[in-house]
Amino acid sequence: MKKLREIMVKRQIEARGITDRKVLDAMRKVERHKFVPGMQMTRAYDDHPLPIGHGQTISQPYIVALMSELCRLSGNEKVLEIGTGSGYQAAVLSLLAKKVYTIEIVKPLGEKAALRLKELGYTNVIVKIGDGYKGWPEKAPFDVIILTASPPEIPETLINQLADGGILVAPEGDSIQKLVRVTKNNNRIKKEIITYVRFVPMVHGK
Numbered sequence: 001m002k003k004l005r006e007i008m009v010k011r012q013i014e015a016r017g018i019t020d021r022k023v024l025d026a027m028r029k030v031e032r033h034k035f036v037p038g039m040q041m042t043r044a045y046d047d048h049p050l051p052i053g054h055g056q057t058i059s060q061p062y063i064v065a066l067m068s069e070l071c072r073l074s075g076n077e078k079v080l081e082i083g084t085g086s087g088y089q090a091a092v093l094s095l096l097a098k099k100v101y102t103i104e105i106v107k108p109l110g111e112k113a114a115l116r117l118k119e120l121g122y123t124n125v126i127v128k129i130g131d132g133y134k135g136w137p138e139k140a141p142f143d144v145i146i147l148t149a150s151p152p153e154i155p156e157t158l159i160n161q162l163a164d165g166g167i168l169v170a171p172e173g174d175s176i177q178k179l180v181r182v183t184k185n186n187n188r189i190k191k192e193i194i195t196y197v198r199f200v201p202m203v204h205g206k
Helices: 004-017 021-029 038-043 063-070 088-094 106-121 156-160
Strands: 048-051 056-058 078-082 099-104 125-129 142-147 162-172 177-185 188-197
Touching: 004 021, 004 063, 004 106, 004 142, 021 038, 021 063, 021 088, 038 048, 063 088, 063 162, 063 177, 063 188, 088 099, 088 106, 099 106, 106 125, 156 162
Parallel strands: 078 099, 078 142, 099 125, 142 162
Antiparallel strands: 048 056, 162 177, 177 188
C-alpha cells in the first residue's frame, strides 16, 4: 500500500501542481485504504472520490491535497473542518496543524470516524456530531476553516468564527460549485475562486 500511496502522490498530486512538501508528505503518510469501506479498499488510491455510505463520499486525493495546500498551514493552527465523513481529510490536516476540530452531521459516520481516528493514533483530532452550519462557537475563533460539503453560500456563522488573518477553504454553490478561498483581514473579507468542483451538498440539522 505504501508503494500505491507513493504512485498516487507522484502521478495524481505532484504532477498536477501541488508543491507544498508538508502536504505531499502527509498524503504519503495517511493510509487512505483504512478510511474507505472494505469493498472499496482496492480502489482506495484511485484518482476519484469513493462512496462511504449514507450518501456521502471520501474526496478525490488531489482535491484533499489541493484544499490542504490552500489552507497554508504552518503547524501551529487550530482548524475547524465541516464534514468529517470518513475522517480522511481530518487525518491529513492533523499532520499539518496543531489541533483539528471536525463536525459530522451523520451520526453513524461521525462515530465511526472518531473511533477510526483514535485507533490510528490521530490524537489531535476531536470529532463532534452536529450541524456544521452552526460551527463550533465554544472553540472559536479558528485559524483555518475547511468545508468538505457544499453550501449554497458560505454561512455567515462560519465567517464569524474565523480568526482575523484566517483562511476558509470551501466548495460553494448548488448545481455549479466553485472551490473558494476566503481570507479575513481586519474584518474585511476577500474571496478568490480557485476552480470548479463537485461535492455532496452541505445539509442543515433538523
